[in-house]
Amino acid sequence: xxxxxxxxxxxxxxxxxxxxxxxxxxxxxxxxxxxxxxxxxxxxxxxxxxxxxxxxxxxxxxxxxxxxxxxxxxxxxxxxxxxxxxxxxxxxxxxxxxxxxxxxxxxxxxxxxxxxxxxxxxxxxxxxxxxxxxxxxxxxxxxxxxxxxxxxxxxxxxxxxxxxxxxxxxxxxxxxxxxxxxxxxxxxxxxxxxxxxxxxxxxxxxxxxxxxxxxxxxxxxxxxxx
Ligand SMILES: [Ca+2]
Ligand SMILES: [Ca+2]
Numbered sequence: 622x623x624x625x626x627x628x629x630x631x632x633x634x635x636x637x638x639x640x641x642x643x644x645x646x647x648x649x650x651x652x653x654x655x656x657x658x659x660x661x662x663x664x665x666x667x668x669x670x671x672x673x674x675x676x677x678x679x680x681x682x683x684x685x686x687x688x689x690x691x692x693x694x695x696x697x698x699x700x701x702x703x704x705x706x707x708x709x710x711x712x713x714x715x716x717x718x719x720x721x722x723x724x725x726x727x728x729x730x731x732x733x734x735x736x737x738x739x740x741x742x743x744x745x746x747x748x749x750x751x752x753x754x755x756x757x758x759x760x761x762x763x764x765x766x767x768x769x770x771x772x773x774x775x776x777x778x779x780x781x782x783x784x785x786x787x788x789x790x791x792x793x794x795x796x797x798x799x800x801x802x803x804x805x806x807x808x809x810x811x812x813x814x815x816x817x818x819x820x821x822x823x824x825x826x827x828x829x830x831x832x833x834x835x836x837x838x839x840x841x842x843x844x845x846x847x
Pocket of ligand 2 (some may be wrong): 650
């Protein structure tokens with residue numbers, strides 16, 4: 622049975638058999654914004670779909686809270702390079718974390734049951750000095766996107782065994798409720814994997830913020846969450 626996580630809940634990474642969960646996917650599933658625009662006197666009503674481009678990223682920190690490695694979109698590399706910041710990439714240096722690639726729309730016509738962006742994790746090959754991994758989600762900075770997390774119909778994070786296109790066994794689900802408290806918020810610190818007494822554990826965070834760009838979310842994590 623999959624565990625349904627509440628905000629702030631901490632869990633062990635163990636399968637129902639008791640064995641450690643070491644190879645899994647961290648996936649985020651979300652929907653596009655669909656509204657019905659009514660025409661003159663009710664004639665010509667039509668459904669309007671607004672694409673929702675969210676970006677799943679993560680940072681890997683050592684026990685002092687210093688940045689060791691990261692996964693975030695290479696789409697910003699021209700800007701990052703101009704500002705002397707580390708360039709985006711979709712695989713960690715140790716090969717233990719791999720991003721499935723950019724989804725720029727979200728599900729149209731309701732939840733399709735598959736995750737839109739996924740980071741595959743192999744805890745056995747993570748660089749020894751990594752102590753915490755934070756996962757976070759940002760609304761892609763684009764002039765065409767003028768919405769916040771309150772308007773997105775659903776957003777969920779889960780951990781499961783399988784691949785980005787095949788779900789074998791769901792370990793845990795974390796429904797991020799997009800309610801009024803998410804108004805104006807463009808970023809979400811989702812969760813962290815962390816080592817305690819040599820064993821990896823998971824913490825469902827779910828904190829929204831009004832960061833305009835993922836670099837601000839990274840800064841927030843380094844300052845307040847390490
Ligand atoms: Ca995206
Ligand atoms: Ca989906």
